[in-house]
Amino acid sequence: MNIIVPIKQVPDLVEELEIDSSGKALDTEWLKYKVNEFDDHALEEALLQKEENGGTVTAIAIDGDDIDKALYAAAAKGADRVIKITGLGDNPSNHEAARAMANAIQGIDYDMIFTGVQAVDDRDGQMAILMAHYLSLPHVSVVTSVEVSGGTATVQKEYSGGVIAEFEVQLPAVMGIQAASETPRYVPVARVRRAMRGTDLEEVSAGDVSVGGSTEVNRMFKPESGQGAEMISGSTEDIASKIVSLIKG
Amino acid sequence: MDEMTRVIFRNFPTWMQVMFYAVAFATIAFFLYGFWLRYKKYRKGRDSGRFNNVAGRFFKALGKMTTNSTVMKRDAYAGVAHWMIFWGFIVLLIGTAIVAIDHDFLHLIFGIQILKGTFYLWFSLFMDLFGVLFIVGLFMMLFRRGRKPDKLDYTRVDRDPEEYNRKGFATDDRIFTWLLIVIAITGFFIEATRIAADGFPEFEKWSFAGYALATLIDSVGALNPIHMAIWWIHGVIVLVFIAYIPYSKAMHMLVDFANLMFTEDDAVQNLPRVTEEKMKEGMGYLKLQDFTWKELMDFDSCTKCGRCHVACPAKNSGAPLSPRDLILDMRTYADSTIGKSEWFGQTFSANGNGKAKKEPLIAGDVIKTETLWSCTTCMACVEACPVGIEHLTTIVNLRRTLVDEGDMEDMLQDALMNIGDYGNSFGKPERMRAKWTKDLDFKIKDARKEEVEYLWFVGDYASFDARMQDMTRKVATIFNKIGLDFGILYEGEKNAGNDVRRIGEEGLYEMLAEDNIAAFEEAQFKEIFTTDPHSFNTIKNEYPDFGGEYTIHHYTGLLCKLIDEGKLKVSDKLKGVKVTYHDPCYLGRYNGETSAPRKLLEAVGVELVEMPRNKENSFCCGAGGGRIWMDDSGLEERPSEMRIKEALSLGDIQYFIIACPKDYAMYSDAVKTSGNEGKIAVRDIIELIEEAL
Numbered sequence: 001m002n003i004i005v006p007i008k009q010v011p012d013l014v015e016e017l018e019i020d021s022s023g024k025a026l027d028t029e030w031l032k033y034k035v036n037e038f039d040d041h042a043l044e045e046a047l048l049q050k051e052e053n054g055g056t057v058t059a060i061a062i063d064g065d066d067i068d069k070a071l072y073a074a075a076a077k078g079a080d081r082v083i084k085i086t087g088l089g090d091n092p093s094n095h096e097a098a099r100a101m102a103n104a105i106q107g108i109d110y111d112m113i114f115t116g117v118q119a120v121d122d123r124d125g126q127m128a129i130l131m132a133h134y135l136s137l138p139h140v141s142v143v144t145s146v147e148v149s150g151g152t153a154t155v156q157k158e159y160s161g162g163v164i165a166e167f168e169v170q171l172p173a174v175m176g177i178q179a180a181s182e183t184p185r186y187v188p189v190a191r192v193r194r195a196m197r198g199t200d201l202e203e204v205s206a207g208d209v210s211v212g213g214s215t216e217v218n219r220m221f222k223p224e225s226g227q228g229a230e231m232i233s234g235s236t237e238d239i240a241s242k243i244v245s246l247i248k249g
Numbered sequence: 250m251d252e253m254t255r256v257i258f259r260n261f262p263t264w265m266q267v268m269f270y271a272v273a274f275a276t277i278a279f280f281l282y283g284f285w286l287r288y289k290k291y292r293k294g295r296d297s298g299r300f301n302n303v304a305g306r307f308f309k310a311l312g313k314m315t316t317n318s319t320v321m322k323r324d325a326y327a328g329v330a331h332w333m334i335f336w337g338f339i340v341l342l343i344g345t346a347i348v349a350i351d352h353d354f355l356h357l358i359f360g361i362q363i364l365k366g367t368f369y370l371w372f373s374l375f376m377d378l379f380g381v382l383f384i385v386g387l388f389m390m391l392f393r394r395g396r397k398p399d400k401l402d403y404t405r406v407d408r409d410p411e412e413y414n415r416k417g418f419a420t421d422d423r424i425f426t427w428l429l430i431v432i433a434i435t436g437f438f439i440e441a442t443r444i445a446a447d448g449f450p451e452f453e454k455w456s457f458a459g460y461a462l463a464t465l466i467d468s469v470g471a472l473n474p475i476h477m478a479i480w481w482i483h484g485v486i487v488l489v490f491i492a493y494i495p496y497s498k499a500m501h502m503l504v505d506f507a508n509l510m511f512t513e514d515d516a517v518q519n520l521p522r523v524t525e526e527k528m529k530e531g532m533g534y535l536k537l538q539d540f541t542w543k544e545l546m547d548f549d550s551c552t553k554c555g556r557c558h559v560a561c562p563a564k565n566s567g568a569p570l571s572p573r574d575l576i577l578d579m580r581t582y583a584d585s586t587i588g589k590s591e592w593f594g595q596t597f598s599a600n601g602n603g604k605a606k607k608e609p610l611i612a613g614d615v616i617k618t619e620t621l622w623s624c625t626t627c628m629a630c631v632e633a634c635p636v637g638i639e640h641l642t643t644i645v646n647l648r649r650t651l652v653d654e655g656d657m658e659d660m661l662q663d664a665l666m667n668i669g670d671y672g673n674s675f676g677k678p679e680r681m682r683a684k685w686t687k688d689l690d691f692k693i694k695d696a697r698k699e700e701v702e703y704l705w706f707v708g709d710y711a712s713f714d715a716r717m718q719d720m721t722r723k724v725a726t727i728f729n730k731i732g733l734d735f736g737i738l739y740e741g742e743k744n745a746g747n748d749v750r751r752i753g754e755e756g757l758y759e760m761l762a763e764d765n766i767a768a769f770e771e772a773q774f775k776e777i778f779t780t781d782p783h784s785f786n787t788i789k790n791e792y793p794d795f796g797g798e799y800t801i802h803h804y805t806g807l808l809c810k811l812i813d814e815g816k817l818k819v820s821d822k823l824k825g826v827k828v829t830y831h832d833p834c835y836l837g838r839y840n841g842e843t844s845a846p847r848k849l850l851e852a853v854g855v856e857l858v859e860m861p862r863n864k865e866n867s868f869c870c871g872a873g874g875g876r877i878w879m880d881d882s883g884l885e886e887r888p889s890e891m892r893i894k895e896a897l898s899l900g901d902i903q904y905f906i907i908a909c910p911k912d913y914a915m916y917s918d919a920v921k922t923s924g925n926e927g928k929i930a931v932r933d934i935i936e937l938i939e940e941a942l
Contacts, residue, residue, distance in 0.1 A: 014671065014678050032678075034670065185655040186662040189669065189756030190528050 001055035001148055002110045003046040006101050006131070007039040007074065009066055010121040024217045025091070026121075033066040035073070038116025044180035045146060046114045047078045053148060055111070056080040060104060062088055062097050068201060076187045076195035087206040093214035094122065096206075098130030103207035110172060112153065117142050117176035124215075128176035138169050141176035253452045254365035257352045259443060260473060269484060276488040283495025283590065287504065287549065290588035294542030299511040310510035319509070319635035323866065324556070330389035334429070337383020338502075341436075344376045373456040377440075381458050384433045387426055394422070400555030405597075407569035407620050413597035418553060418577075421498045421593035428490045435483035437462055442479060446472035496592045501552045505636040508550040511543050512637030517628055518839050519790040520645055523755045532755050533650030534611060537587050540643070547638040548580035549590070557630035557640065562869040563623040567885030570623035572630035572640045575616055579643065582615045612650040621647050622657065625888070626751040626874030627834040632865055641751075648753030657752075664878035665754055668761070672743030674878060675713040679740040682707075685718040686737075691729050694736030696772040701736035703807075704774035706765075706788065708781035709744050710910035716917060717910045720933045724780055724804060727939060731817050735778075741768040745784035747835070750791070752875035759795070762787070766797035777801040780935075782835035782909045783873070789840065803836055805845040805908050805934060812852055819941040821854025826903055828855045828937075829896045831916070832867035833909035841865070846908050849934055853941035858899050860892075868892050870915040877911060889919035896929060904932045 011017065011026060012034045018027040035043075046057045058081040059074035061067050071082040085104050088096060105113075113135075118125035125141070132139035144164070145156040153169045158178055169175075232239050258266050299306075313319050317335055321328030351364040364372060394401055403415045440459030444450070445467045454460050469475065494500055521541075523532045534540060555573055563570040577595065584591050599609040609615055621644060630640045651657060657665075667676040686693050696704045705728075711721040728735055746761035765788075769777075777799050779785050785803045792799065802810070811817035830846055837843045843864040850857050862868045871881065871888035881887055893916060896905050905920075907913055916931040 012670070014676060016678075032670075183659045183662070186652075186657065186665055187655070188532070188652050188754055189760055190523075190532055191653065191756070193756060194529055 001049055001053045001112065002058070002108075003049060003055065004058045004060060004105055004108065004110045004113045005039070005043045005046045005074070005079070006113070006115040006127065007043060007059055007061045007070060008036045008116070008119055008127075009033040009061070009064055009070055010036045010119050013120065019220050019222070024220055026220070028065070031065075033070075035070045036116050036119040036121075038118060038177060040116075040184045041180040042114040042116050042175075042177035043074055043077065043079070044182060044184040045177050046112075047185070048181060049112075049146065049148065050078065058083060058105075058108060058110070060085065060101060062092060062100060062206075064090075071201055072195045072199060073187055073192055075199040076191040077185055081202065082199060083202045083204055085206050086203050088209065092209070093211070094124050094126050095130060095211040095214045096209040098127055098134055099209040099211055100206040101127075101131055102134035103209070104204045111148075112146075112172060113137075113174040114146075114177050115174070117178045125176070128174045132174040135172075135174070138173040139175070140167055140169055140173065142178045143175045144177075144179050145181060146175065253367075253450075254362070254369050255443065257348060260477060272485075272488060276492045279492045280495055283492075283500075284503075286588055286590050287495060287500070290549075290583065290590065291542040291545050293538055293587050294540050294545040295538070297511070297541035297543040299513065299543055306510045310506055313509050314506055319637075322635070323633075326389070326393065327554070330386045330393070333382040333386030334390070335386075337379045337386060337433070338429075340375060340379035341383065341433075344372065347372065370452060370455040373453070373459075377437075377456045377458040380433055380437060384430065387430050387433070391426060391430075394426075398555075400559050401553070402555070403553070405574055406564055406567075406571050407574065407617060408597060413595060415595040417593035417595055421591075422553075424493070424593070425498045428486060428493065432483065432486050432490060435479055435486065438466075438479045439476060439483055441466055442472050442476035446476055493592075496590060498552060498593075500590075501550065501636065504546060505550050505552070508543075508546050509637040511546070512639060515790060516639040517626075517631050517641040518786060519794065520750060521642060522794060523649065528756070531650075531653045533648070533653050533753065534643075534646045535650060536611070537583055539646075544639070544643055544646075545583060545587075547640075547643065548576055548583055550636045550638055551576045551580065552636065553577065554635060556633040556635065557638075560629040560633045560866075562625050562627055562629065562871055562888035562891075565891065566871065566888050568619075568623035568883075569617065570620045575620065575644070576638060576640060578615055579611075582609075582611065610650075612647040613656065616647055618651060618656055621651060622661075622879060623876075624648075624874055625834075625869045625871055625876045626748075627869030628838050629834075629866075629869065632838050645751055645753055648751075649755055650753075652753040652755075658879055660880060661752065661875060661878045664875070665749070665752070665757060668744050668749060669757055672761070672764070673709045673713055674744060675709065677713055682712050682742060683737060683739045685712060685721050686725070689722055689725055689729075693725060693729075694734075695739055696736030696774050697738060697741055697768070699736065700773040702734040702775050703736075704769070704772055704777045705735050705737045706745065706777050706779040706781075706784055706801075707737055707742060708779055708784045708910060710914065711780055712742075714910065714914055716914055720910070720913060720935055721780070723933070723935050723939055727817075727935065727942070730942070731811065733811070733816070736772075736774065738768050738772060741772070743768075745781070745787050747783040747787035747791075748873065748875045748877070750787065751873070762792055762795045762797070766792060766795055769797060769799065775800075778804055778807045780804045780908075780910060782833040782839070783911070786835045786839050803840075803842060803845070803908070805836075805849055806842060808938060809845040809848050812849075817938075819852050819938060821852070822941045823937060824854040826855045827858055827901060828904040828906050828932075829858050829860050829899055829902050830863075830906045830908075830934075831860070831870070831892065831896075831912060832864055833907070833912055834867060834869050834873055836908065837867050838865050846906075846934055849938065850906065853937045855904075855937065858902060860895050860899065862895065868895065870912050870919075872911045872915050877915075887919060887922070889915040890923040892916070893919045893923050893925055893929065897925060902929055904937075905929050906932055906934050906937070908934045 012032040015032055020027040043059060050057050057079045059071055059079040060083040061071055063084050063086045067084060071084060075082045085100050088100055113131060115128050128141055129139055140155050140157055142157050143155050144158050147154045151171050153171055155167050155169055155175060157165045159165055232242050317328055317332045320331045351362060355361050355363060403418055405413055437459055440456055441462035444453045444459055444463040557572040558564060561572050581594050599614045612621060624644050626641060664674040668674050671677060672679055694701050711717050743761050743764050746758040749761060750758040782803060785801060789801045808817060830850060832843055869888055896902055905916055907916060913931060913933055920926055920929060920931055
């Protein structure tokens with residue numbers, strides 16, 4: 001079972017976030033990055049599948065802040081190939097990123113694509129969907145369990161209200177992973193260092209990523225607090241008359 | 250005076266003498282073969298770098314052996330009994346050697362005899378005296394064993410009764426003791442029958458025990474054949490014993506001397522590094538050949554005395570770890586794979602986590618994962634061991650294997666990830682490290698920007714744990730008040746790594762040590778101090794291996810020094826207050842600092858009532874070695890709660906004094922969870938200083 005895992009670096013939310021002078025994006029100067037938590041689960045699920053059924057795991061990412069570190073960590077955890085897509089500008093849209101991913105994995109033999117169901121930095125949740133679209137593959141999202149048998153996979157999807165739905169999907173397919181069946185593993189520093197020395201970090205060009213359109217942030221801001229609330233107290237009559245006077249202005 | 254001697258091989262025909270020598274030589278060959286088997290086994294281990302200063306090591310071990318000091322420690326009864334058996338054995342061995350040299354060498358070759366006259370009289374006296382001591386010691390041991398002390402209980406804490414069989418251990422114990430008893434008693438009977446058969450010569454009264462026994466058996470008659478029969482029984486049993494030595498518990502007489510000789514006083518204070526090669530192929534131990542020969546010898550050195558078993562906080566709290574059993578399991582496993590030497594051993598199932606498909610994993614099956622993670626690295630086992638076993642190097646090396654395979658619980662994993670990402674286990678951003686200083690009414694110098702005399706290494710818990718920050722500010726305020734020139738590294742400091750290393754995450758430890766040393770190098774200071782005994786240990790003992798050599802004080806030591814120099818003045822204001830003091834493992838046991846905190850307590854006037862387990866024998870709070878980041882809800886009773894009970898057993902004690910940030914967190918909780926709130930208050934020693942200023 002060969003699995004491709006697109007991963008992404010997102011700002012570490014432990015740090016306090018600042019909006020930059022444009023008012024449309026985060027101030028990246030002091031940001032620390034870490035792997036998107038859902039992508040970490042996607043990678044873990046892929047590695048668990050590999051351990052159970054054999055095959056390979058390929059981690060792939062768009063070039064960006066600290067991305068080498070993330071890819072080496074993926075290799076240290078057990079990814080067989082790690083690929084960095086270059087040639088895209090800063091902050092490509094998810095449409096462009098999905099196009100670039102779809103281009104980059106041409107020529108790689110795969111049965112499944114696992115990626116995080118969403119990323120904490122854009123809450124777009126469309127990466128898996130867009131890739132499925134560009135690759136003309138079936139797609140299931142919010143996946144919490146994958147069981148492969150022959151050319152199909154039985155996947156579970158978490159519905160709201162604690163209900164789970166089970167699907168059978170023809171492979172190859174793209175899945176948006178909500179949670180791996182085990183907590184993403186710890187990778188010891190020695191292994192990361194070993195991976196940094198011994199792993200071939202492949203680079204491929206993004207290719208043609210022209211897409212019809214995409215979204216743009218108008219304004220980014222922190223929740224603005226309102227005027228505050230006034231609690232009206234007193235007897236029922238007092239309260240009633242106060243409300244009346246407020247309505248009358 | 251020439252007649253004052255005894256006849257060797259009295260009344261023995263020549264063929265009988267020849268037969269005895271033939272059997273004796275065969276026995277010695279068998280003994281040497283067993284000895285060689287052991288040697289071959291240890292040769293399979295890695296080099297341990299312990300062949301420096303061999304003469305010094307020899308005499309140090311000789312001192313421990315001849316005085317039995319390590320056996321006497323905290324168990325006078327067993328110590329005295331062992332001393333009697335030890336010296337009884339040695340004197341009787343020397344005596345027999347003198348007989349052999351005199352008879353087989355001096356007499357046969359040079360035709361002279363020294364074992365006669367006055368020398369023979371003194372010889373007789375000494376042999377009888379130590380023979381009696383020998384027997385008394387052995388019976389003391391039998392009596393002790395009969396009372397079934399916890400130490401000698403072979404029940405396992407990590408496996409169900411049907412999962413193991415340890416009857417071999419008990420058999421070996423019995424064979425060992427009874428062989429020695431029978432040898433000693435038959436020896437006296439040979440002497441008695443000879444004295445009686447010779448008609449009670451006056452000079453034989455020097456053999457006081459044999460002479461007395463002779464008067465009792467005189468009426469039996471047929472003394473000459475009885476003498477010969479007992480001689481043979483004695484001789485054969487002695488030969489059986491010699492043959493038995495290298496295959497049994499009796500081997501401790503030889504191996505344990507070597508183990509004491511090659512043990513290192515700072516073996517666990519300064520853990521072995523992982524070699525470059527090992528780092529490349531996966532740290533930790535996977536096969537027996539990965540162990541050093543000293544570690545392989547550790548496994549064979551254990552006499553099952555159980556001192557570590559009863560001292561261990563994990564075992565005492567119901568965790569599935571007994572340091573004794575860990576060592577014995579490793580011995581059994583080594584015996585089954587790289588060379589069998591023990592005849593009477595144990596069997597146990599080595600499929601701990603059900604992973605044993607083909608070869609059992611050492612870390613995971615032979616020694617269960619949960620066993621390895623139960624260790625608090627408090628060092629009580631190593632300190633208690635009378636024969637120099639270094640349990641902790643084995644435990645940490647096996648933990649390194651678990652870490653390499655990611656075999657750990659989520660909470661610990663999170664802590665390691667946080668330390669890797671932010672340099673602290675709390676998962677707080679680096680720049681928050683010095684946030685505790687905000688509430689001070691003065692500014693602490695930034696040692697990275699200006700020169701200070703003392704660099705304060707604050708540590709994670711003192712910096713981030715809300716319960717501890719008050720104490721940290723008190724330390725700062727006092728040092729500021731007395732005008733001590735000190736500074737901190739602010740966000741330049743990272744977790745010191747002491748416990749990260751003991752978890753087995755050596756790669757992360759190296760990173761932390763290198764980063765902290767780099768920060769130290771950029772700062773300007775003369776000496777370091779810290780309130781954290783864990784940071785104190787690794788900076789003092791382990792950073793030098795990474796190129797960072799510093800003088801570091803624990804704050805208790807520094808406060809003492811400042812009092813001595815007259816820079817800190819305290820009064821005995823707290824006179825009449827009864828307190829007890831808990832020695833932190835990494836201060837008292839690891840680094841021998843037990844006097845400074847006590848001097849401080851004396852200076853502030855409190856009355857110190859010691860807990861039964863104090864100083865080097867202190868009982869761990871349960872937080873060390875990364876346990877503070879692991880789930881302790883499965884324990885029957887937390888070590889910290891047991892410790893609070895120990896303090897309460899002293900009667901009316903107001904304060905439970907600690908000198909370690911982790912202890913403050915652990916014991917404040919334990920007072921509450923054990924339902925003793927209001928009965929005793931946990932206080933940092935700095936609070937007493939503050940009150941007595």
